[in-house]
Structure formats: C-alpha cells, structure tokens
Amino acid sequence: MDSILVRGGTELSGDIPIAGAKNACLTLMPATLLSDEPLTLTNAPRLSDIRTMTQLLASLGAEVTQLQDGQVLAMSSHDINNLTADYDIVRKMRASILVLGPMLARCGRAVVSLPGGCAIGARPVDLHLQGLEALGATLDLKDGYVHAEAKSGLKGAVFEFPFVSVGATENILMAAVLAKGTTVLKNAAREPEIVDLAQCLRKMGAQIEGEGTSEITIQGVDRLHGATHPVVPDRIELGTYMLAPAIAGGSVTCLGGRLDLVSAFAEKLAATGVDIEETATGLTVSRKNGRVRSVDVETAPFPGFPTDLQAQMMALMCTAEGVSVLEERIFENRFMHAPELMRMGARIDVSGGTATVTGVESLKGAPVMATDLRASVSLILAGLAAEGETRVSRVYHLDRGYEHVVRKLSGVGASIERVHGE
Numbered sequence: 001m002d003s004i005l006v007r008g009g010t011e012l013s014g015d016i017p018i019a020g021a022k023n024a025c026l027t028l029m030p031a032t033l034l035s036d037e038p039l040t041l042t043n044a045p046r047l048s049d050i051r052t053m054t055q056l057l058a059s060l061g062a063e064v065t066q067l068q069d070g071q072v073l074a075m076s077s078h079d080i081n082n083l084t085a086d087y088d089i090v091r092k093m094r095a096s097i098l099v100l101g102p103m104l105a106r107c108g109r110a111v112v113s114l115p116g117g118c119a120i121g122a123r124p125v126d127l128h129l130q131g132l133e134a135l136g137a138t139l140d141l142k143d144g145y146v147h148a149e150a151k152s153g154l155k156g157a158v159f160e161f162p163f164v165s166v167g168a169t170e171n172i173l174m175a176a177v178l179a180k181g182t183t184v185l186k187n188a189a190r191e192p193e194i195v196d197l198a199q200c201l202r203k204m205g206a207q208i209e210g211e212g213t214s215e216i217t218i219q220g221v222d223r224l225h226g227a228t229h230p231v232v233p234d235r236i237e238l239g240t241y242m243l244a245p246a247i248a249g250g251s252v253t254c255l256g257g258r259l260d261l262v263s264a265f266a267e268k269l270a271a272t273g274v275d276i277e278e279t280a281t282g283l284t285v286s287r288k289n290g291r292v293r294s295v296d297v298e299t300a301p302f303p304g305f306p307t308d309l310q311a312q313m314m315a316l317m318c319t320a321e322g323v324s325v326l327e328e329r330i331f332e333n334r335f336m337h338a339p340e341l342m343r344m345g346a347r348i349d350v351s352g353g354t355a356t357v358t359g360v361e362s363l364k365g366a367p368v369m370a371t372d373l374r375a376s377v378s379l380i381l382a383g384l385a386a387e388g389e390t391r392v393s394r395v396y397h398l399d400r401g402y403e404h405v406v407r408k409l410s411g412v413g414a415s416i417e418r419v420h421g422e
C-alpha cells in the first residue's frame with residue numbers, strides 16, 4: 001500500500017489549480033441514465049471515485065469514454081441493459097445510490113444494493129427511498145437490495161425532507177424530471193453541487209426552478225436530450241488548499257477558486273488572521289507572520305460550514321493560539337483524525353460531537369493512518385506544519401477525492417512525496 005511522506009517547515013508560494021468537484025461529478029454522471037442521447041462532462045476530476053462510478057454505469061450498459069486525460073467524460077446511455085446495481089460496486093462508494101432515481105425514472109424499474117454504513121457514520125438512505133415512494137414508486141427491500149418499481153411511471157408530488165440531505169435531494173430531483181406533472185421538493189439541499197446538477201439537467205431539457213434555495217419545483221417532461229456541461233469547481237478541494245498556506249505560512253493562489261463556493265469557510269479562515277483575496281484568476285490566501293488565532297466552528301448544510309472541511313480546519317486549529325471548539329453536526333463519527341493528530345502532539349479532547357482543540361506552538365512529525373478521505377488530507381496539512389517527517393498511510397482514501405495531491409503541493413514548494421508499496 002502506498003503512503004505519503006511530508007517534511008514540514010517549508011513556506012508555500014505559487015498557484016494550485018482547483019479541479020472539478022468530485023461530489024458534483026458523482027451526481028452528474030448518473031444523470032446520463034436519464035437520456036438515450038450523449039451527455040458530456042468537461043472539467044471532470046481524475047479520481048478513483050469517478051472510476052468507480054464509470055464502472056457502475058458501464059455495468060448497467062452505459063458507455064463512458066475518458067478524453068483529454070480524463071478531464072472530459074463522454075457518456076452515452078442509449079441502451080440500459082441491466083437494471084441491477086451490484087453490491088460489489090456499490091459497497092465501494094456510497095454515491096452509487098444515485099443511479100436509483102434516474103434508472104427508475106427512465107426504465108420504470110431498478111434494483112440497487114443498499115450501500116451500508118461507513119467510517120464517518122451510519123448514513124442510511126431512508127430519505128432517498130421516502131422521496132421516491134412519494135413519487136409513486138413501490139419499494140421492496142430484499143437480500144440487501146432495494147427493488148424499486150414504477151410500472152406506469154413516476155408521478156409528481158410535494159415532498160418535504162424532514163432534514164437536509166444532499167444525496168436524497170439529488171436522487172429525487174433526477175427522478176422527478178421525468179415524472180408526470182409537478183414535483184415540489186421542500187427543505188431541499190442548497191449545495192453548489194445541487195445547483196450544478198439542476199443546470200445540467202436544464203441543458204438536457206428538464207424544467208426546474210429554485211435550485212440553490214430550499215424549495216425546488218420540477219415540471220416533468222417526457223424525455224431529455226443530450227448536453228455538454230462543465231463540472232463546477234471543487235469547493236472542498238479549494239478549502240483544503242486554502243488551508244495549506246494558512247498552516248505552513250506563505251501565499252498560495254487557488255486557480256479557479258470562487259468565494260461564493262466557500263463563503264462560510266472563508267469567513268472563519270479570515271477570522272484566524274489569514275488574508276484572503278479574490279481575483280480574476282482565483283483566491284489568494286496568505287499568512288505572513290505569527291500563529292493564527294483559534295476560532296470555533298459548527299458544521300451545517302450549505303451555506304453553513306461544510307462537514308467535508310471540518311478535519312482540515314481542525315488541523316489548522318492544532319497550531320492556533322487559543323482554544324477552539326469544533327462541533328460536528330452532520331455525521332456522528334467524524335473525528336477519527338483527532339487521535340492521529342494527537343500522535344503529532346496536538347491537544348484535542350473529543351466528547352460526542354464536540355472536539356475542543358488547544359493550540360500548541362508546533363506539531364511533531366509522526367507515522368499516522370488515514371481513516372477516511374478528509375481525515376487523510378487533514379494529516380497531510382498537519383504534516384506541512386510539523387517538525388520533521390510525517391508518513392500518512394492508507395492513502396487510497398485520499399485518491400478518492402484529491403487528484404495529483406503530491407504534484408499540486410510540491411508545485412508550491414512543499415516537501416512531499418508518494419512512497420509506493422509500503
């Protein structure tokens with residue numbers, strides 16, 4: 001298994017290009033199942049999760065061709081010849097559940113393995129299922145699979161989410177575009193990935209209003225056609241690299257970064273004493289002298305502080321001046337990076353969904369283990385600030401969501417390398 005070796009203590013300077021969003025691409029790809037005409041995505045990230053979704057779509061009969069070194073995904077779902085999303089693929093990635101809504105809407109039937117729990121929390125899919133039932137689907141759970149049917153097609157309905165779910169909003173939105181009549185989704189997620197999906201579906205002929213607000217209205221159409229769509233920049237990759245100069249010192253421009261994608265996060269980062277400037281090319285983050293100040297953080301659905309940046313922010317707080325309280329409100333088990341950061345000398349006290357971090361003057365390099373995607377990168381960020389060497393193992397988690405992390409960070413002066421097969 002590969003590991004990543006970071007030698008801390010170097011100030012960073014230069015540009016980091018921000019890729020297309022993993023989480024947008026993972027919902028845009030299943031949208032190809034809604035039409036028998038081609039859907040082409042540009043600005044796609046090169047990640048193992050995208051390869052997993054490619055494998056899943058191919059298993060259903062779709063064709064996905066990677067062009068321009070994987071940055072363009074040319075997809076065609078002319079023939080869907082298998083309506084079963086198999087456990088062996090679904091278990092690798094929870095976003096696989098996003099094929100359920102589109103397959104059901106287009107084919108009237110779908111069998112999809114339940115994804116199961118994962119390290120950061122139980123993550124049930126009950127809201128996805130409730131929403132599809134509201135559109136008239138009949139569902140049966142057998143042998144770990146959801147068997148969904150809508151023999152005479154889905155029908156528009158009003159569905160109010162009891163709490164905000166990104167994935168459930170995406171799944172039901174995709175199902176509703178081909179349902180008969182009007183669907184109103186209340187308390188819908190407002191994440192930029194939802195806006196991106198709605199914009200792409202509209203290019204394909206869907207009639208959608210209200211994306212980016214908590215009420216989305218969809219007027220069903222008979223069929224969708226082909227389209228070409230650029231994937232929105234990855235706000236989580238953006239936030240992660242904005243933290244790199246904040247932790248290591250120096251100045252980095254995240255090319256393609258936009259403040260509107262990360263406003264709650266950027267507000268907190270600015271409150272630590274770091275400078276953030278938006279320019280025509282992206283976001284420049286600089287920390288010139290001294291330690292950052294601690295801030296308190298509470299994760300929340302968009303436009304709140306993203307849970308997917310909590311681990312990385314915790315890494316910054318480890319060397320901040322003062323005490324920081326981080327509250328994780330989305331997932332029940334998302335502090336697994338804390339014990340690893342403590343191995344590097346961080347002072348963290350975790351109690352339930354609250355982590356209290358008392359900043360220390362410096363961290364010390366150590367061998368640490370990545371437990372999930374964002375935990376992995378938080379350890380790399382901590383390594384940039386630590387004295388000596390940090391070796392992060394289990395980097396396959398990282399490959400799910402960060403393309404060319406070594407190239408991007410060494411490009412701004414970090415001492416970082418991938419060690420193969422250890």
Ligand SMILES: CC(=O)N[C@H]1[C@@H](OP(=O)(O)OP(=O)(O)OC[C@H]2O[C@@H](n3ccc(=O)[nH]c3=O)[C@H](O)[C@@H]2O)O[C@H](CO)[C@@H](O)[C@@H]1O
Pocket residue numbers: 023024026094095121122123124125126127128129164165166167168301307308330331332
């Ligand atoms: C591929 C993708 O886009 N993943 C993102 C997506 O995950 P995902 O779409 O899985 O996250 P949700 O917004 O659905 O989850 C929010 C909360 O609702 C719970 N829940 C969700 C659905 C459901 O049917 N029942 C239920 O109880 C979850 O366990 C969690 O506690 O949004 C999360 C929250 O911003 C991000 O951390 C993930 O990176």
Ligand SMILES: C=C(OP(=O)(O)O)C(=O)O
Pocket residue numbers: 023093094095308373374401
């Ligand atoms: C939790 C994440 O992804 P997923 O929902 O695919 O597990 C993430 O992107 O941080």
